[in-house]
Amino acid sequence: MSEANQIGIIVTLVLLVSTAGCTYPEATENSLEFSGTIERSAGQFNMDGDVHVDGTNDRDVEDIAIVLYDDTQSELKRVPVDLISSNPDGSYPSRQSVNITTDKQPEFVLIESPDAWNAGVPSEAYQWTGDHYTTYWVENEDDRFPSD
Structure with a gap:
């Protein structure tokens, strides 16, 4: 065996060992997301x-709601959102407008969709940190709230 072949085999083995167990997200994954502003001030939430739906797979998502929860994870408000599609040629809109104003002060704001979660599509969620909301991702109903 030539020295060049030996070096090639060694490099291949090093790459295989160093990347063993690593997982990489597929480029075609989707996610259910919000674009806009979320504000919480004295006595009001907006x-x-x-x-x-962000991503490259053509996907329709239904049964969507924006759900506000308090610090005990009790539901404060649920606002249904119509079906949306990431298919540019589809018969459903690719975006749905959301405008929620309430005097309740949610600790958690979630985009919930059992349809999306059952298809492996994560949804964006937000947690109040004392002066702003931080983003986290929800992949199923059981993991809607971050563990401490």
Whole structure:
């Protein structure tokens, strides 16, 4: 065996060992996301923007709602969102407008969709940190709230 072949085999083995167990997301994955503003001030909450499916797979998502929860994870408000599609040629819109104003102060704001979660599509969620909302991702109903 030539020295060049030996080096090639060694490099291949090093690459295989160093990447063993690594997983990489597929480029075609989708996610259910919000674009806009989320504000919480003295006595008022406002969420204004669009919910959309991000990604490259053509996918319709139904049974979507924006759900506000308090610090005990009890539901404060549920706002249904119509079906959306990431298919540009589809018969459903690619975005749905959302405008929520309430005097309730949610700790958690979730885009919930059992349809999306059952298809492996994560949805965006937000947690109040004392002065702003931070983003996290929800992949199923059982993991809607971050563990401490």
